[in-house]
Amino acid sequence: MSASFEMINGIPNYNLYIAGQWTRSLRNETTESTNPATGELFARVQQAGVAETEKAITAAHKSYKAWFETPVSAREAVFLRAADVLAAKAKDITEVLVAESGSVFGKAGFEVGYCFDLLRTAAAEMRRSPGETMPLTAPGQFGFTIRQPLGVIAGIAPFNAPFLLAMKKVVLALAAGNGFVLKPSELTPVTGLKIAEVFDEAGLPHGLLSVIPGPAAEIGAAIFADPRVRMITFTGSTHTGRMLAVEAAKTLKRFTLEMGGKSPLIVLGDADVDYAVKAAAFGIFFHQGQVCMANSRILVEEPIFDAFCERFAAVAQSLKVGDPREPDTVIGPLIRGTQCAVIDGHVEDAVSKGAKLMCGATHKDQYYWPTVLSGVTSDMRIFHEESFGPVTSIIKVRDHEEALEIANATDYGLSSGVITNNMQKALDLAFGLESGMVHLNDCTVSDEPHVPFGGVKNSGYGREGGRFSMEEMTELKWITVQRGQRAFPI
CATH class of the missing domain: 3.40.605.10 (Aldehyde Dehydrogenase; Chain A, domain 1)
Known part of the structure; x- marks a missing residue:
């Protein structure tokens, strides 16, 4: 003993x-x-x-x-x-x-x-x-x-x-x-x-x-x-x-x-879409989205918006939800079953105001399936409030300047990410983002001792x-x- x-x-x-x-x-x-x-x-x-x-x-x-x-x-x-x-x-x-x-x-x-x-x-x-x-x-x-x-x-x-x-x-x-x-x-x-x-x-x-x-x-x-x-x-x-x-x-x-946090991930039009999708998926679905750094807002430039949404939703739907003891499980249970109702409230509010539900919004017991919304705007609760679950919003932006404006339109400022091959724009965003941490060509989830x-x-x-x-x-x-x-x- x-x-x-x-x-x-x-x-x-x-x-x-x-x-x-x-x-x-x-x-x-x-x-x-x-x-x-x-x-x-x-x-x-x-x-x-x-x-x-x-x-x-x-x-x-x-x-x-x-x-x-x-x-x-x-x-x-x-x-x-x-x-x-x-x-x-x-x-x-x-x-x-x-x-x-x-x-x-x-x-x-x-x-x-x-x-x-x-x-x-x-x-x-x-x-x-x-x-x-x-x-x-x-x-x-x-x-x-x-x-x-x-x-x-x-x-x-x-x-x-x-x-x-x-x-x-x-x-x-x-x-x-x-x-x-x-x-x-x-x-x-x-x-x-x-x-x-x-x-x-x-x-x-x-x-x-x-x-x-x-x-x-x-x-x-x-x-x-x-x-x-x-x-x-x-x-x-x-x-x-x-x-x-x-x-x-x-x-x-x-x-x-x-x-x-309500951390933004900015994906500019010159980014490798497949890489950006992988980064974004890890950044929101790691530990069921119960991460303060999670990129719960993904801001994507117009030229690649549709392609990104389609591929991202496909990845979200492919993730295994279930017993965390099984090695291929990606989405385990939320710590509290009551959090499912919080997420439901955010999703329902967004959809009622014009957002498109691309996948998810289903749950059983303490499991919530990966959920993706597009067309999210600032009048929706999910734009501002932390869901603390496997749900993210994809927002279309004209350029990096609008992305910066929308990214900073929050009371939070923990982490942020930028995916682009344009180093000048990357540095401009890094200096302009109102967050304690900025990760270039990476998602928002990162930490070292x-x-x-x-x-x-x-x-x-x-x-x-x-x-x-x-x-x-x-x-x-x-x-x-x-x-x-x-x-x-x-």
């Missing part, structure tokens, strides 16, 4: 991970995690409350200074061991992602592989010099800057890439010398606890990391009320992110927000990844040194 769970009547019952210990909550209450593909019970998970949250924060606060003062070689070794542990547990974690989040095997494997690279990237970042020296006006004086950890950071993770996005927060906060309290999504709590397993087996000093699944309102209120928590890092909906920002501001906690991931407008605040996360998660301190005695005016 693993310390993280015990089998009861054939069902794993997971404990909380607090300050290096696997433990039940004081209330000994559990919640059920179900498999979205089958509706079957997957696991039971202990639920943290205020008492467990306070204990986790206290442990992180007591532990982080000693961790930051530990020689970098020793801290680096923990991360390299964690990478080895992750490699050994890859199959187990992949299976959890498939069963708990509805990920197809390819997507689940990508998450695990990304986190392996992330751990090694973070180990390297700990050896990067984070400060600089600077000349000063006073004779004999110079200055330099250093970065020091904030202390305790709390992370709130989403359900759609629950291992990758939570691990990114945990790993880079620890690499910067902080302690961390992770509240995983209520829909994917076991995945969050797998992160604790990795670091526990790697020998991370006890106290630095706690993983506390539980009710968002109760745990969130305890986190925001505690002055020892100096930063909140959140990935989720724009609606929730706005509320968290308000709460964080009340006690001047730092925060980073990675929120929603060391890049500045994040958006503008209602898509985000701050950046995650590599040294950019570590800058967000540290205080910058200016220090001066006087060589000899300074001459004072009095």
Whole structure:
């Protein structure tokens, strides 16, 4: 039996991970995690409350200074061991992602592989010099800057890439010398606890990391009320992110927000249509469209619009929908069956206002078939609202200038893509697009452990990844040194 769970009547019952210990909550209450593909019970998970949250924060606060003062070689070794542990547990974690989040095997494997690279990237970042020296006006004086950890950071993770996005927060906060309290999504709590397993087996000093699944309102209120928590890092909906920002501001906690998107993919008339179709299909149908970066708006120049629509719809109809455990499945289940009604509402509104339904708009249980709309205009809800499912809108544009105007006509600004062989137009669009990330000759879905991931407008605040996360998660301190005695005016 693993310390993280015990089998009861054939069902794993997971404990909380607090300050290096696997433990039940004081209330000994559990919640059920179900498999979205089958509706079957997957696991039971202990639920943290205020008492467990306070204990986790206290442990992180007591532990982080000693961790930051530990020689970098020793801290680096923990991360390299964690990478080895992750490699050994890859199959187990992949299976959890498939069963708990509805990920197809390819997507689940990508998450695990990304986190392996992330751990090694973070180990390297700990050896990067984070400060600089600077000349000063006073004779004999110079200055330099250093970065020091904030202390305790709390992370709130989403359900759609629950291992990758939570691990990114945990790993880079620890690499910067902080302690961390992770509240995983209520829909994917076991995945969050797998992160604790990795670091526990790697020998991370006890106290630095706690993983506390539980009710968002109760745990969130305890986190925001505690002055020892100096930063909140959140990935989720724009609606929730706005509320968290308000709460964080009340006690001047730092925060980073990675929120929603309505990302445009611009396909100009000189593009290779077949390549553009492949890129666009991956960009919207990866993980059933439950990706903040998904290119849910495809803006296609007039000369190739009809050909693109025809080929894209054919590809969408060819994708296998079904059990994510089967290797040829492309479209697995949505995490919530209620999302089908949201997508239906968007499609019905668009069609009633003149959009053409090219394929899809059918669902069964928690499966929604790939759906393609053309002729979408700005008076339709789907133009502005995030569907978070396998549905996209194809919009005809006259030229790259109209494409830029329509692409920017949204409150979101996370990612964007441009497919063209005209480098001048590509660069003009890259500079003009109101988004935190632009991918030329690619779709909108892209991420690596060391890049500045994040958006503008209602898509985000701050950046995650590599040294950019570590800058967000540290205080910058200016220090001066006087060589000899300074001459004072009095």
